[in-house]
Amino acid sequence: MSLVVPRSVRRPLPRWVEIGVLPLVNVALAFLVVGIIARIIGVDSFHALKLLLVGAFGSSESIGYTLYYATNFIFTGLAVAVAFHAGLFNIGGEGQAYIGGLGCGLAVLALDRYLPGPLLILLAILAAAAFGAAWAAVPAWMQAWRGSHIVITTIMFNFVASALMVYLMVNVLIAPGSMTPQSRGFADSASLPSMQAVLKSIGIAVAPSALNLAFVLALLSSVAVWIFLWRTSWGYALRTMGHNAEAAIYAGTSIRRMTMLAMCLSGALAGGVAVNELLGVHHRIVLDFPAGYGFAGIAVALMGRSHPLGIVLAALLFGALQQGGAELSFEIPAMTREMVVVIQGLVILFCGALAHLPRPWLQALFGRRG
Amino acid sequence: MEETLTFITLTLAATLRVATPLVLCAMGGLFSEKSGIIDVGLEGKMLMAAFFAAATASLTGSAWAGVVAAIVAAEALALLHGFACITHRGNQVVSGIALNILAAGLTVVLGTAWFARGGQTPPLGDGERLKPIFFPVAGDNVLVYVALLSVPFTWWLIARTRFGLRLRAVGEMPLAVDAAGVSVAWLRYRAVLLCGLFSGLAGAYLSIAQNAGFSRDMTAGQGFIALAAIIFGKWRPFPAFGACLVFGLLDAVAIRLQGVKVPGVGEVPVQLIQALPYLLTLFLLAGFIGNAVAPKAAGVPYEKEH
Numbered sequence: 001m002s003l004v005v006p007r008s009v010r011r012p013l014p015r016w017v018e019i020g021v022l023p024l025v026n027v028a029l030a031f032l033v034v035g036i037i038a039r040i041i042g043v044d045s046f047h048a049l050k051l052l053l054v055g056a057f058g059s060s061e062s063i064g065y066t067l068y069y070a071t072n073f074i075f076t077g078l079a080v081a082v083a084f085h086a087g088l089f090n091i092g093g094e095g096q097a098y099i100g101g102l103g104c105g106l107a108v109l110a111l112d113r114y115l116p117g118p119l120l121i122l123l124a125i126l127a128a129a130a131f132g133a134a135w136a137a138v139p140a141w142m143q144a145w146r147g148s149h150i151v152i153t154t155i156m157f158n159f160v161a162s163a164l165m166v167y168l169m170v171n172v173l174i175a176p177g178s179m180t181p182q183s184r185g186f187a188d189s190a191s192l193p194s195m196q197a198v199l200k201s202i203g204i205a206v207a208p209s210a211l212n213l214a215f216v217l218a219l220l221s222s223v224a225v226w227i228f229l230w231r232t233s234w235g236y237a238l239r240t241m242g243h244n245a246e247a248a249i250y251a252g253t254s255i256r257r258m259t260m261l262a263m264c265l266s267g268a269l270a271g272g273v274a275v276n277e278l279l280g281v282h283h284r285i286v287l288d289f290p291a292g293y294g295f296a297g298i299a300v301a302l303m304g305r306s307h308p309l310g311i312v313l314a315a316l317l318f319g320a321l322q323q324g325g326a327e328l329s330f331e332i333p334a335m336t337r338e339m340v341v342v343i344q345g346l347v348i349l350f351c352g353a354l355a356h357l358p359r360p361w362l363q364a365l366f367g368r369r370g
Numbered sequence: 371m372e373e374t375l376t377f378i379t380l381t382l383a384a385t386l387r388v389a390t391p392l393v394l395c396a397m398g399g400l401f402s403e404k405s406g407i408i409d410v411g412l413e414g415k416m417l418m419a420a421f422f423a424a425a426t427a428s429l430t431g432s433a434w435a436g437v438v439a440a441i442v443a444a445e446a447l448a449l450l451h452g453f454a455c456i457t458h459r460g461n462q463v464v465s466g467i468a469l470n471i472l473a474a475g476l477t478v479v480l481g482t483a484w485f486a487r488g489g490q491t492p493p494l495g496d497g498e499r500l501k502p503i504f505f506p507v508a509g510d511n512v513l514v515y516v517a518l519l520s521v522p523f524t525w526w527l528i529a530r531t532r533f534g535l536r537l538r539a540v541g542e543m544p545l546a547v548d549a550a551g552v553s554v555a556w557l558r559y560r561a562v563l564l565c566g567l568f569s570g571l572a573g574a575y576l577s578i579a580q581n582a583g584f585s586r587d588m589t590a591g592q593g594f595i596a597l598a599a600i601i602f603g604k605w606r607p608f609p610a611f612g613a614c615l616v617f618g619l620l621d622a623v624a625i626r627l628q629g630v631k632v633p634g635v636g637e638v639p640v641q642l643i644q645a646l647p648y649l650l651t652l653f654l655l656a657g658f659i660g661n662a663v664a665p666k667a668a669g670v671p672y673e674k675e676h
Contacts (some may be wrong), residue, residue: 037476041483089463148655149664151463152601155410156648159591163645171639295471302464334483341475345468353454353465 013359017366023305023351025358030346037342041334048328048335055327056320062327064195064209068276070312070319071211074218075272076297077315078225081306082269085229086262087242092139092154093270094294095161096132100271101278102165103131105173105183105285108190117189121279124190125217128275129268135161136267137260144256150263158294169287183285192279212280218272218315222308225269238262270294292341299344302351318344381622383508387580389618391416391572393517395596396603396610397524398568403605404528405561406541406667407455411447411466412569413593414473419444419573421477424491424584425484427498433578436498440574441567447473448566456558459671470593478586489586491577500579513575520568525607537561541665544672554672569593598651601662617647 013022035045056066076093083090090096107127111120139153169181176184195211229235241248241258249255277289300318304310318340325340350357395412402409419440427436447469454460478489485491500511528534536557540547544554576592577584595617603610624643631637654662 037479041480089461091463091467142652142656146656148652148657151408151410152597153652153655155594156598156652159594159648160645160652163641167639167641295467298464298467299471333486336479336482336489338475338478338482338489341471342479343475345470345472345475348464348468348471349450349454353460353462353468354458355460357458 052324056324061207064211073315077300079269080301095158096270097273100132101274104128112187128271132271140263214276384622394572402565411469414470415569420577424577441570444570445566
């Protein structure tokens with residue numbers, strides 16, 4: 001896995017360079033290329049950067065949207081990271097979030113006439129996690145028991161999820177009389193309270209935005225993932241498997257069970273996107289709501305070095321890019337929102353596949369004789 | 371009788387049209403995977419090539435300039451993949467995913483900046499496209515024949531030449547190739563470049579032969595279907611070609627079956643047929659239909675010990 005340093009480059013760098021400088025240099029390289037691309041299409045990078053920052057942080061509304069986008073990135077970043085720690089590469093976050101949305105929506109559609117709000121929301125969140133986990137469990141089972149490569153199977157499962165959802169939305173779940181494939185609206189009691197309403201109740205006035213309590217759930221999930229990975233024996237076994245599967249076997253860990261556990265957790269976390277999008281914003285099941293967040297989670301996890309704190313920070317950056325980028329595209333039409341997608345790709349390239357590119361330079365600067 | 375014959379002919383022609391980019395892409399992917407470099411970035415290379423083919427054809431008015439641009443664009447991404455995976459021993463899957471996402475974004479960013487049509491290129495005129503050679507109805511442009519020839523060519527190169535022997539060896543046991551004094555990196559770079567060539571042609575086919583211009587995300591998962599075909603063909607050219615034809619046929623049939631009731635089964639959901647290539651590959655991977663064994667060294671960066 002990308003987290004393992006190849007033998008030949010394992011010459012020691014001081015720890016603070018390894019953790020603090022190398023990742024920053026990687027990110028800086030990615031943004032350098034972004035600057036070059038902006039130059040090619042004739043956009044003044046510094047002017048664009050200023051507009052982007054204002055668009056992302058300029059008002060309480062824009063901060064709200066930045067955090068709302070960050071919520072999705074935290075969930076998918078955590079999802080990818082948990083699998084990474086187990087030495088597994090889960091590319092299926094997109095499909096797991098999608099199917100998580102199916103579970104979340106089915107729970108609400110079935111029960112919103114009978115249950116009170118808080119219980120309903122709790123059940124819907126659990127259903128999102130359970131469906132996401134189930135969609136990840138099949139590739140995990142295929143890897144653990146049948147030896148099929150999880151990268152390939154999770155990719156295929158994304159496409160299958162997409163086809164399944166289109167079929168269900170067009171033929172089964174579509175609201176009667178509706179022209180667009182979306183389900184009937186959820187009852188009001190099934191809405192996650194917006195952050196504006198929550199803050200208002202404690203006397204803080206902010207502008208309305210899409211930000212809702214799912215953001216708090218994302219932060220709690222980050223803490224929970226940290227506790228699980230670094231403070232429980234299961235988390236220890238999971239990380240051992242990721243570092244050295246053979247050592248884990250000798251320690252008595254069941255690789256099969258750990259693979260299932262890691263992937264189910266990963267899928268459940270991806271289901272969080274559905275909570276933010278469906279319970280928080282759309283209030284119905286809609287098509288294509290994962291909108292690339294599952295793939296972006298790879299960039300978030302790599303940039304955050306698979307640590308929950310790093311992931312939250314990286315998610316904030318990507319949230320700001322998403323929100324600021326949207327504002328930017330109004331001001332400079334040549335800078336489309338897809339620039340954010342380009343940045344995601346470059347971050348995955350430089351923080352993932354080319355992570356060791358700057359290492360020789362840093363070794364020349366800071367390296368100790370090994 | 372005549373109606374049935376027309377139906378069959380049209381379906382076969384449609385199959386070939388749909389299968390052509392899959393075949394080209396799959397043959398490219400085969401070279402890469404045989405050499406031990408996993409390529410989940412076929413989709414991105416094809417998309418980038420499709421964009422540059424249409425953009426160049428539109429700007430120069432020449433379809434052939436478009437084909438050249440497509441190859442150059444795909445080779446650029448292929449070299450980047452090689453640089454990350456061969457030279458820097460980066461994770462091959464991570465690199466492939468990065469290229470896919472990069473291509474998805476960059477084609478729209480550049481397209482919008484250059485043509486201001488929401489990521490599309492201007493519609494191409496007749497002179498700017500590759501036209502059918504013999505049968506106008508079938509759409510048998512030059513790339514269809516290239517795709518058909520690419521299969522025996524790939525087989526011959528991999529199975530019957532010295533280069534192919536070494537290519538297979540480097541995908542199974544690079545240490546042995548290195549010990550024999552042959553450069554692992556150079557072999558793998560050549561494989562990756564061949565992959566870029568074919569996926570570039572596949573991209574050009576999409577935007578300047580099958581369609582008249584580029585539209586965003588126009589590959590729509592075909593790179594992954596080609597990957598599925600490689601796995602389905604168990605990393606052999608002719609079986610992979612067969613898989614491409616089957617997947618192409620499914621696609622051609624899916625369009626015709628829309629809303630039609632099949633006797634005894636009822637209406638078959640189009641989405642099911644569209645998902646069938648993936649589902650079949652999953653069944654294969656789970657070991658329910660034979661066994662697909664990848665080249666042993668696929669995905670493992672090679673490190674010289676000395």
